[in-house]
Amino acid sequence: MNLEFFVISLLNGVSYGLLLFMLSSGLTLIFSMMGVLNFAHTSFYMLGAYFAFTISSVVGFWPALVLAPLVVFVMGAAFERYCLRRVHKFGHVPELLVTFGLSYLILELVQLVWGRSTVPYGLPEQLQGPLFTLYGTQFPKSRSFVMLVALLMLLSVWLLLTRTRIGLVIQAALKYPEMVEALGHNVPRVFMLVFGGGAALAGLAGVIGGNTYVTEPAMAASVGSIIFVVVVVGGMGSLAGAFLASLLIGIVQTFAVALDYSLIHAFRLVGVAVTEQTFGYPLLKLTISQVAPILPYLFLVLILIFRPKGLLGTRED
């Protein structure tokens, strides 16, 4: 592994990790505030991408960058207000199921409106092409843009939660809802805004992720499982944990691709020869690069066994 490969892979890993963070931050926020595990979260990501595609074809990309998350915000808030709130009193399982149902509903709607195939959602001229060239490999502006937006988002969410009055109310509503209500704050409205906000963050990730990757109806399902891994590994409800976990998973997955080592190599090191006749050969010959995309799930299982509260989680139960 030479320096060029190392640096480029690190950049790729970090930018992928930051996109994962944008996706999982909204989920984390909603979970930590309301205790709702939102199965439809990646559907909001997909909606963000499709809205941005439609809006940018009318008024251009930059307005879409703001408008698409706003539309998703309104939809998320409306869903909380008119749907989730009604099932809230029946406990966690109906809440989970209603978001599960919503994800299917959104998928079908998207296919009815935009069709089942890929839509040509591209970036504006300013964001196309390479930002800089490193040892002969270009680093695209689109990826740098993902990194920039993710970092700005992290900063603003953090400032909002810790430095503003709204943030104080949100944090208080999380721990002492009755007390906050007694002080005259409208806690259900805070929840509505938080849910809408979380959805909007996913929508923003969609606006950027939709053209860095591909905008198609399966895009929600394809990131659905990985963001749950991020949230669990980082620690349920911990924003900093989600940040750490996304970067970790992004980088691990990127570097694993380069490692063409299998268990056969490991056995060879200790002097055991493995041939095609050896028991379990198909499993032994799998290289790390081949299993790279499923490594996060292995990670998930290990975390659940050895540190159930996640890397930076605070919940003890």
Add this chain to the structure above:
Amino acid sequence: MKFAIKAVAASVLLVSAGGVFAQKGETVKIAWLDPLSGLMAAVGTNQLKSFQFLAEEFNKKNPAGVKFEIIGIDNKLSPQETTSALRSAMDQGARYVVQGNGSGPALAIMDALEKHNARNPGKEVLFLNYAAVDPDLTNSKCSYWHFRLDADTSMKMEALTTYMKDLPEVKKVYLINQNYSHGQQVSKYAKEMMARKRPDVQFVGDDLHPLAQVRDFSPYIAKIKQSGADTVITGNWGSDLALLIKAANDAGLNNVNFYTYYGSVTGSPTAMGSAAAGRVYMVAYAHMNLPGPLNQIVLDYKKKFNDDMYTGSIYHAYTMLSEGFVKAKSTDPVKVAAVLEGMKFKSFNGEVEMRKTDHQLQQGLFISKWEKVNDKYPIDSENTGYTFVPVKYYEPYVASTPTSCQMKRP
């Protein structure tokens, strides 16, 4: 006496004429079993529309005078679902079944039909495979009731390596494929055939990645770059090819040529766009700008659906069936299967032959290159302004590969 001879002659003529048109006006139900949901839904939807669209075309003019009717059922790309979909199709009276996405579901149909046809004489069902390309389907696992209209992995690799062997710039080849039967076959045949034709070519990488799971191919691109490869061979399709090419474009990997199987399938043309011009090749039995009977169909399809008609083997299916009906003087699958064996017919890529020994269509193959549209090749893919322009045509014998099929005939 003279009158008697005339009468006999006339009645013989009448009978034989009646025999020729025994099937005229009949409705032939064809069951289409492919994905309409999940990751491959876009491809399946396009192909179902193509089947329906071509049914209308062939209903207007086919030599057998039959009416084709398509029953489309979602098999969710799963062999289990395919088996139950097949049962439902047979209950609806379909005696012909078509499928193409994935060799797993194809094998499930072949297994089910072997049993069904043996147990239900008089109700036999025939399987036309229009895109599942695992060579095993016409070799070790071949079946009398299965006919393949696409060229299989080994045939396409034969054509591709024949083209590449004359290119001095091909020195270091990188293989990247999906980790399941098709991808593994591409990797295997690429190494075998290249070693035979150009032993000096080095394979600097051989990656197998999970099917339809990788969202970000830039790590693989970084790896390809590090390996110093000048050529990539990939059998990837759908999002796996689109994202691979996109990542290569983003990283500015512009000194590496890509040799693909499925460059024109939904999603990939958009991902390639202008950035991949001149660097992506495809091997296939057709291309978008083929003159002749397919041309008007491609144009009409585009006008009607604003989408590409890229599965030319569907045209093979209708041509072969209607000519088979005429020859067999019947639409009964048993009689039709008997005449399809070894049948030669004229299709859009010249005369093709359904080889008797293994039921693999022998056909010419094109190598084409992703280029800007021009006067000669005006039809673009996915409204990108770019299209696959043919650079080489290989006659059927070039791409023909031997078979090990020991067919059991009923």
